Structure formats: structure tokens, C-alpha cells
């Protein structure tokens with residue numbers, strides 16, 4: 044609405060092509076004068092004139108530096124920092140154009156034409172013979188359920204979501220279309236897969252007629268370049284990428300995918316583990332969210348194929364929407380959650396070790412060759428593997444080094460059991476996986492790290508030594524058995540006392556965050572800008588008669604009325620580019636990078652689109668001139684960004700008169716100038732080769748100016764004019780989401796426990812074929828209901844109160860308080876929040892209080908795992924406050940202030956506990 048009014052205003056005053064604006068009119072988009080915001084073409088569209096090249100003049104130092112006004116006028120930008128530099132820009136007239144070409148983001152290429160056209164009423168046509176022939180070439184005689192529909196939809200250019208249980212053959216859904224599209228034209232299929240460690244295996248495991256390469260952030264640059272060269276030459280049909288490699292993020296910083304001009308046309312993009320796209324899924328990964336946008340905007344991809352084995356109805360719908368599957372088509376291919384060849388069972392054995400040994404040696408599992416035993420904790424995998432070896436009398440596994448040094452000609456004796464988890468070295472992990480794949484290892488005892496992307500068709504059994512964290516994980520893990528369609532067995536040991544629940548709760552609480560940390564983040568993201576101030580100044584100028592135009596005054600009046608009526612919809616600010624340094628923020632909030640990224644994603648997904656996330660960027664620029672301060676001054680005359688950076692320093696009261704180096708936030712600078720960050724970085728990098736800055740008789744090449752970018756940061760566009768109540772509502776929204784997720788995950792955990800308990804036998808001893816089959820079917824029905832029903836129908840589980848009487852609880856609380864005091868006394872030189880102590884007492888590591896440091900003190904680490912986490916935070920907070928009061932330091936360091944802020948807990952609806960607005 045605001046934009047419309049400015050457009051209307053621009054039209055009235057002759058805007059649009061030429062400009063009806065006066066020289067005094069300020070553009071609120073870029074801040075320059077002489078045009079309206081509605082006419083603003085942005086900096087990237089404008090040519091960028093630069094100060095005159097006066098290189099070589101002996102009186103160079105005496106020449107005045109270009110002022111901000113001058114730079115602004117010449118670059119048609121810079122509104123926010125201009126006032127008061129005190130220079131009238133008298134040298135401006137002599138300044139010619141610079142040799143920096145205007146920045147133009149490349150337009151996405153045209154999408155690849157589908158192989159087959161749609162029939163009448165937009166229906167997919169019948170499968171042509173060519174497709175069946177291609178199926179044979181790939182090594183299959185017929186399609187499995189769901190594959191044909193998915194393949195034909197992709198070949199017809201229709202985005203598709205495939206939800207098929209593990210081992211049902213989802214990969215064929217992208218392999219066959221990739222083969223056919225490449226056969227027709229030299230295009231490429233992109234496959235985004237999160238399994239970086241298995242990418243090489245995925246590439247080598249493709250049918251021989253398909254050639255693929257992979258790119259991920261763990262690859263050295265030379266290898267990446269070689270892979271890209273193969274793609275460019277059109278020699279690969281499939282390019283596998285990790286999501287981080289595609290969109291940037293994590294240590295990768297920025298994506299590795301080259302621009303569309305350096306890639307063959309993209310036939311379609313396949314997103315493996317597509318449930319990660321949805322914020323409702325059990326495994327939401329924020330960088331997945333940007334995938335589809337990056338692929339659409341940069342590579343012009345129009346057809347998406349999403350593959351997942353585990354998605355509830357709500358998740359599937361959400362993913363489908365992201366992929367561009369039409370709502371009326373719903374989820375296009377979907378199968379039952381659990382394959383029919385799996386026999387499921389649950390037991391409540393009190394002695395789990397003994398039960399596991401009897402199960403593995405008993406009638407049902409004793410004859411099975413390949414079995415996976417899943418444990419929650421790494422240490423447990425080693426212990427349980429040793430237990431199986433000793434109790435079932437198997438030989439110990441051969442050490443990796445020895446096996447390598449002396450390769451045996453005869454097949455090695457079968458090893459009974461070995462452990463596998465993410466803490467092992469890559470060589471150890473490979474050894475275990477290889478022995479299991481080749482059938483030399485009968486039982487692998489592993490954490491969930493084992494099995495992702497594992498294509499061993501004849502795994503005959505999966506045993507859960509601990510309860511999985513939710514139904515999605517359970518279904519995914521049991522799906523590793525019986526991929527060949529032959530009968531397979533799955534058993535779960537359920538702790539009748541609910542002991543596993545405590546362990547699993549840890550992971551859920553580990554991702555939660557305090558309200559105060561949210562406030563800190565919100566303050567950083569929505570740092571106040573000057574747009575509103577400028578707008579008001581302009582408004583006042585009109586009101587005060589500086590601009591004698593009744594019509595403008597009338598429009599502003601209309602705007603004011605509108606603003607009063609709907610304050611939140613009247614945005615003056617157009618969003619600013621911001622960089623939030625990752626490491627610094629992780630430490631300040633004591634929250635992992637993924638946690639922060641998830642919070643930012645929630646704001647992007649909010650209907651009001653509070654912000655727009657951009658790929659992470661290096662935000663600090665370090666400029667050093669080896670030619671001394673004269674060279675830096677010359678650089679300022681050649682380059683508007685350097686001139687602005689210097690002028691901003693001057694405005695901040697820092698004298699850079701004799702400095703030969705400069706360090707600044709390049710994103711903040713770009714925003715102040717109204718330029719794109721990419722353009723500013725480019726201009727700065729170019730300085731290193733600028734011949735005007737060359738000193739003495741140096742030839743071609745570098746000129747002694749060094750420009751480096753560092754400090755990896757979240758990069759986003761966010762409003763800077765949010766009112767205090769809006770900031771409060773943003774904080775509330777985020778806090779509700781975090782608490783909501785925590786509650787939902789806990790409820791899911793309890794629901795999972797109840798469901799398993801409802802079908803559990805007292806022990807894992809045989810119970811008769813019929814009885815076992817009946818309970819297996821009941822569990823399958825429960826799982827199917829979970830995946831197929833609407834979330835509302837599943838119902839929210841009420842929290843179960845621990846069965847403790849008042850005296851017991853009081854005793855426990857007293858013990859906790861004593862432990863908190865003891866802990867604080869030992870670590871009196873450190874600052875803790877209530878949450879930090881609760882995490883330590885639950886054995887949860889965090890960026891500021893890592894497990895490898897705080898986990899060493901066994902007096903506190905995990906000590907009160909069974910006690911409610913939020914009650915523990917309260918008790919710890921109370922003790923921290925009491926200890927500070929006792930020491931008479933209610934206000935101390937900035938860090939200690941942190942714990943004095945009232946905390947909000949899940950379920951707190953009263954405003955009383957709410958801290959004041961960060962902007963009040």
C-alpha cells in the first residue's frame with residue numbers, strides 16, 4: 044500500500060520514466076536525492092561513476108578525499124550516513140566514470156523442455172516403449188509400485204513428491220529420467236543429498252549406463268574443479284551435491300555451484316531426504332529451505348522431485364508446497380509406512396543384556412546372518428558389542444591396521460559383533476561397514492549414524508536396544524531390514540520404567556533456548572535504521588512549507604491517516620542487508636549455529652516475512668595498502684566504498700589520517716551506500732589490480748593493495764523500523780515456536796512410548812506365531828495411523844507427572860539446590876545461567892559449556908537427568924540469584940546481568956515474567 048502511494052505520487056509528478064522529483068526529494072529506498080523510491084532503480088542498475096584518476100600526481104596527498112555527499116551524488120546512493128561531513132564536494136565535476144562495469148545479477152536460464160507433453164486435461168500420457176527400454180538398460184525388468192507414476196511425471200515436467208518406505212526403490216525415480224533427459228540433450232540432473240560421507244559410494248553404486256560426479260564441502264578444490272569440468276563437458280548425467288555445497292552454510296561459507304552460464308541446462312532437481320525441507324519434520328534443516336529458491340532463481344529449475352521415506356501427512360504437504368507440487372495433486376506417490384515383510388515386536392525385559400543375548404541366540408534371531416542393533420549412546424555400542432562377543436563366544440574383530448598389513452588369501456573367520464558410531468575414525472567406520480556389507484560381520488551394534496544410505500538388501504534383523512526418539516526414526520531404522528523383500532525381523536526393548544525417555548529428553552532440551560537469548564538475536568537482526576527518521580524529516584519539511592506543494596502534503600496526510608489506522612502495514616523501511624557474525628553470535632547466545640539458523644528461518648517463514656535469508660557471507664573487509672597512507676587516500680579517490688568507509692570512520696570520530704590499513708563491515712557499508720554487497724566486494728577486490736594505485740615503475744599485476752574478507756556471517760535482509768511492540772511480538776513468536784517444538788517433541792516421545800508399551804510382551808521369549816503376528820499388525824496399524832492422520836486427530840499428549848510424593852520431591856529439590864551451590868562455589872570465576880546449569884546436570888553440551896570440558900566432572904554431569912529440565916532451570920536460577928545477592932553483586936559484569944533477567948518457562952503466559960522490550 045505504501046509502495047502504491049509512492050508510485051501514485053511519482054505518476055502524478057511525472058515519475059516512471061523521467062523524474063518528476065525535485066532535487067530536494069529523498070528516495071527512501073536508496074536514500075539519494077532527486078528521485079522517488081518508486082523510480083529508484085537501485086545501484087546495480089546505475090552506472091557507477093568514480094572519482095578522477097589523479098594517479099602519479101606529486102601533490103596527491105593534498106587533494107581532498109571525496110566526501111560522502113560527493114560519492115553519493117556521483118553514485119546516486121548513500122542516504123543513511125551523509126549528514127554533516129562538511130564538504131561541499133567541489134571536486135565532483137572533474138570526476139570521470141570508473142572502469143567498473145555495472146553489476147547485473149544473471150537472469151536464470153530458460154527451463155529444459157519436458158520430454159513428453161501432457162495429454163488431455165493435463166494428464167500424464169501412457170508410458171511409452173522408450174521408457175521401458177531405458178528401465179531394462181538400467182538393469183530392471185519391471186517397475187515397482189509408485190516408480191512408474193513418478194518417472195512419467197518427471198519426464199512430463201511435473202514436480203513430484205515420492206514418499207516410499209526404505210528399500211522400495213526411490214532412487215530409480217531420478218535415475219531413469221536423468222538417463223532419458225541426457226540421452227535427448229546434453230542436460231544434467233542435480234541430486235541434493237545430505238549424506239556427504241556416502242556420496243562417493245552413491246556415485247559408484249549407480250547403474251553403469253549413468254555417469255555421475257559429486258561436489259561437497261569436504262572435497263579439496265582441485266577435486267571439485269575436476270568434477271565441474273566433467274559436468275561442463277557434458278560427460279555426466281547426474282551431479283550430486285550436498286545442500287551446503289549448493290546454497291552455502293556451515294563451514295562451507297558459500298555455495299560451490301557455479302552460475303548457470305557455466306553449467307549445462309538442468310533437466311530437473313531431485314531432493315533426497317526431502318522431509319528436511321519442512322519445518323514440521325523431525326529433521327528440519329534450514330539450508331534445505333533455501334534449496335528450491337536457489338535452484339529456481341539461479342539455475343531456472345522448474346521441475347523438482349522430492350524423495351523421502353518418512354513424512355507425516357502435514358510434513359508431506361509442506362514439502363510438496365515447497366517443491367511446487369500443485370495443491371490439488373496432493374502428495375503424488377505414497378506407500379504404507381512399514382513394508383509388509385517385516386515382523387515387529389516389543390518386549391519389556393528388565394534385564395536387557397540377558398534378553399538381548401537370548402534373543403540373538405534364540406530361535407527367531409539365532410539363524411539370521413546380518414543384524415543391526417541400535418543403541419542411543421556411543422559408549423553403549425562398544426559395551427553391548429563386547430557383551431555379545433563374550434556371551435555368544437564370537438571371535439574379536441581384527442584390528443584395522445593388521446588386516447591391512449597382512450591381507451589374508453583365505454576368507455577371514457566371521458566376526459560376531461562390532462560397534463559403529465560417529466566417534467570412530469573414518470578408517471574404523473569404513474572397516475566395520477565393509478565387513479558388515481561383505482557378510483563377514485554378523486552383528487553391528489551402532490548408533491543412528493549407521494545405516495543412512497546403506498544398500499545391503501539382505502539385512503535380516505534390526506534390534507532396538509533403546510527406544511528411538513520418534514516414530515519417524517523407528518520406521519527409518521527398521522526399514523534397513525529386508526530391503527530384498529524377503530521376511531525380516533525387528534525387535535525393540537522398552538525400558539518398563541521409562542529410563543530411555545530421560546536419555547532422549549536430553550536431545551530435545553538441548554535445542555531449546557531462553558527468551559533472553561531470543562531477544563538478543565532479535566536486537567541484532569532488527570537493529571534500528573534511519574529510514575523512519577528520514578521519512579519524518581521529509582514529512583516535516585513538507586509540513587513546514589519547505590516543499591510548497593499542496594498535493595504532496597495531501598498525499599502525506601493520507602499516508603498518515605492510513606498509518607494511524609494500520610500501523611503495522613505502513614513500512615517506511617525497505618529492509619536492510621545485515622551480516623550477523625556466526626561464531627560471535629553462537630557464543631553470545633550459547634546456541635549452536637543450526638539453532639540460530641532455524642530461528643532465522645522461522646522469521647523468514649512467518650506470514651509477515653520479517654526477514655529474507657541470503658547465503659552466508661564473509662562480512663569483514665581488511666584493506667591494507669603496502670604503499671602507505673598515500674596509497675590508501677588514492678584508493679579512496681578511486682573507489683567509492685573505500686571513500687565511504689573512511690568517511691564513516693571520520694564520522695565515528697576515528698582519525699585515519701596516517702593509516703595505511705582499514706577494517707570495516709562490508710555488508711553494513713554496502714547497506715549504507717545502498718549498493719549490493721556483491722558489487723561492493725567486487726569493487727574492493729578490483730582495487731588490487733587498479734593501475735591507478737600502482738606505485739613507482741611496477742609493471743602489470745598487483746599494485747600493493749591487499750583486500751581480504753573474513754568473519755563468516757549469517758546474511759539477511761531485515762527491517763530496521765520495527766516498533767517496540769512489533770519487536771516484542773517477534774520475540775514472543777519465536778519463543779512460542781521454540782517452546783512449542785520442545786513440547787511437541789516431548790509429547791511425541793511419550794506417545795511413542797505408550798504405543799510401544801501397548802503392544803509389548805513381558806519378555807522376548809517366543810509367544811506363539813499367531814500372537815506375535817497379531818501384535819506386529821497392531822503396531823503397524825498404530826504407525827500407519829500416525830503417518831496418515833491429521834496432526835489434530837493424533838491429539839496432544841498430556842504431560843505425565845512423575846510418581847513422586849511431596850516429601851520425595853522436596854528431598855530431591857534440596858539435593859539439587861545443594862549441588863548448584865557446590866557447583867557455583869567451585870566455579871566462582873565463571874558466569875552461568877540457570878539453563879546452562881540445568882544442561883550440565885542433564886549432560887547436555889552447548890557451545891559455551893562443551894561436554895568435553897564440563898563432562899569431565901562426573902559429580903555434576905548428568906547427575907539429575909531424571910529431574911524435570913524446566914524445574915531444574917528454575918531451581919538453578921534461584922540459587923544463582925541468591926548467591927549473587929549474598930555476595931552483594933546484584934549488578935556486575937555484562938555477563939552476570941544475563942542471569943538476572945527474569946526467565947520465561949514453557950507454560951508461562953503471564954506478562955509478569957516477561958522482560959521488557961529490547962528497544963524500550
Ligand SMILES: Nc1ncnc2c1ncn2[C@@H]1O[C@H](COP(=O)(O)OP(=O)(O)OP(=O)(O)O)[C@@H](O)[C@H]1O
Pocket residue numbers: 183184185186187190207208209210211212213214215352496497498500526
Ligand atoms: N524396479 C525395480 N526392480 C527391482 N529392483 C529394484 C527396482 N527398483 C529398485 N530396485 C532395487 O531396490 C533396492 C533399493 O533401492 P533404493 O536404494 O533406490 O531404495 P530407496 O527407496 O532409495 O531406499 P532408502 O530409503 O534406504 O534410500 C536397490 O538394490 C535397487 O537396485
